[in-house]
Amino acid sequence: KSYYIEIAAGVLTDVAGNDFAGISNATDWTFSAASLSTTVVWSGTDVDATDSYINANELAAATITGKITNQSNASNVSIAEIKFISGNGGTQHIVSDALKNAISIDTDGNWTLVNDASWTSALDGDKAYIVQVALSGTLLGNAMSGLGQTSSVTIDNTIIGTLAGTHTVTISNDAGILDNDRITNDSAVKVSLTLENALTLANDETLQVSADGTN
Known part of the structure; x- marks a missing residue:
């Protein structure tokens, strides 16, 4: 909060009896709570x-x-x-x-x-x-x-940890000349994933596998 103080002239006197000139300045003093x-x-x-x-x-x-x-x-x-x-x-x-x-x-x-x-x-x-x-x-x-x-x-505690190690992704119904050339003209292929380590999912959890377009 911001405040300023006004003191009228003559309200205060010093020990010699002189009137205090007063304060009419409206400059704000800002106060903030310690935190x-x-x-x-x-x-x-x-x-x-x-x-x-x-x-x-x-x-x-x-x-x-x-x-x-x-x-x-x-x-x-x-x-x-x-x-x-x-x-x-x-x-x-x-x-x-x-x-x-x-x-x-x-x-x-x-x-x-x-x-x-x-x-x-x-x-x-x-x-x-x-x-x-x-x-x-x-x-x-x-x-x-x-x-x-x-x-x-x-x-x-259901998921033991993040997946680690090397995991194998295979395409099992690639009708191309080679089934491991990563090229196919099939409109749909079946992708299988083999994990190197076990993974247990809770009923409300899923495992998502995404391809980055290069591997």
């Missing part, structure tokens, strides 16, 4: 939560990272609590003090919650979670707080 905030992101090697799902392999490598914004230059900034909150019946989990207190915040405000079974095993499969991070700090001797959270992510 702390942080980004909160699922991270880790081969961890991608942009599809709103975390599979078993991703959960085994997942970390939670963020970057704190401290525009008020508060001191003693720390993470007060990290909480996993489910919106569809999953068990709520609060990260232990031991893990939380082990988090260091660098000079740029970056922080990381390491992967640990104490929290990864506490999350229920097929349940959606947000990760909420509470901050605390001190400004001019006064306590202050802040908050940040992820969007909702579903823990999916």
Whole structure:
């Protein structure tokens, strides 16, 4: 909010009895509330939560990272609590003090919650979670707080992991001269896919195979 102060001449006097000239200047003074905030992101090697799902392999490598914004230059900034909150019946989990207190915040405000079974095993499969991070700090001797959270992510233990290795795609009814020249004049062909590793899908999940036009 923006404010300005007006003081009429003669309202105030100094110790010698002289009238204060007053203030008639309408220049705004802008006041902003002190605040702390942080980004909160699922991270880790081969961890991608942009599809709103975390599979078993991703959960085994997942970390939670963020970057704190401290525009008020508060001191003693720390993470007060990290909480996993489910919106569809999953068990709520609060990260232990031991893990939380082990988090260091660098000079740029970056922080990381390491992967640990104490929290990864506490999350229920097929349940959606947000990760909420509470901050605390001190400004001019006064306590202050802040908050940040992820969007909702579903823990999916059905899919074991992302596809890895070499997978074979074959055309089984190519009526051309050669069945392996990748050229056909058939209007429709049957494409078969053989995966190098097993993949299990839930009832609401599908596997999509796409061709890039060159391979």
